[in-house]
Amino acid sequence: MAEKTNHVLDSSKWVEMYADFLYNYAITRVDNSELAKDLVQETFFSGLKAAKNFKGLASERTWLVSILKRKIIDQYRKMNSTKGKAEVSVNFYEDGPKKGRWIEEMVPQHWGNEAENQIENEELKGTLEGCIEKLPQKYKTVFLLKNVEMYETEEICNELGITASNLWVIIHRARHQLRKCLEDNWFAK
Amino acid sequence: MSKKIIINCEEATTLCCKNQHKEASFYDKIRLGFHVFLCKRCREFSKQNTLLTKIFGLHLKKCEEHHLSDVEKRELQKKIKEFDK
Structure with missing residues (x-):
């Protein structure tokens, strides 16, 4: 044999x-x-x-x-x-009659009609990287695995020992924080 | 997340992110569309979220390969040898 x-x-x-x-x-x-x-x-x-x-x-x-x-x-x-979840900002009311609604200061502001034409600007890359740096570590890890490494949801969950719904909560909060950060540092300027 | 067709803004923006990654189900897309149709704030978010995806695609590239230096490698090899004794 x-x-x-x-x-x-x-x-x-x-x-x-x-x-x-x-x-x-x-x-x-x-x-x-x-x-x-x-x-x-x-x-x-x-x-x-x-x-x-x-x-x-x-x-x-x-x-x-x-x-x-x-x-x-x-x-x-x-x-x-x-590092707890306290480090990301809260975007929605967590309970009470307004549960799940936008908190006033977090409501997306209009980015202006030129927003779309500004995105290829190389300087935006630096601003974006600065915003990513400010994410709490675990948000950053998941965000980068998903958006840079292009990993499948299932792969990330297996590797990091989290569930798919954990992952979407993290991605969702990370995108909110990045949106707000780019709004404050780029689009509203 | 609940299975209801009427969802709040937090749920809608979560589905919106899922949708940006092309992982929202058909039903998710329907209730997201329904919410966004009625909610100006989430409509704006949704528009910006699409732009974010474009921005990530343009500016986030895989970084170059990382290497350990030869000194670091020699040190590591030495430690392994010692450890293995």
Whole structure:
């Protein structure tokens, strides 16, 4: 019977072969180079500790990525508990007879008829980036995964350990905050 | 979110965002359209939200590849070796 070729681990080549890949993977999700570096290091350490459990069914890279993914989820949960939702502005009445209606100061203002013609301006990019910087970490992570990395909703939910309705609440609030920020810093100017 | 056809502004703007990502269902689009037809504020939001999507498409590009420096890699390799002893 032909023996199935199993993958083997060779930790002496890990850094050379996977460090950049894992680092890239981490940095797009945690958006902080020091933290990303730590996560890569911890991934390798956990990999060494768990090496005896490696069955060789997946490639070394896939296996390391799966370890890193769990670390990112843990990291994300930590961010969740330390940074509450208080950091995004509230746009709608939360209870009472006006529940779900716009709070007056948050109502979108008219951006003027020229708004559409201003969007290709390169300076808008800087303003937008400034607005994204101001988002709380978890909003920023989800927003960037969705809008820059173009991940599927399901993928983001699996990776970050959140539900689809959590995701839409986050995307919704992030877009509200960015809308208001661009209104104040670009369109109303 | 409720399944009702009449939704409030918060629900409408949530569906509006979902719609921007092309993930709103047919029913969602109908109740969103109905709300926006009657609500001037959400109509304005919806218009601006579409513009936001365009802005994101124009100005948010995947950033360049990140690399660890050779020094960082050597350090990391050393730590792995020590850890593995």
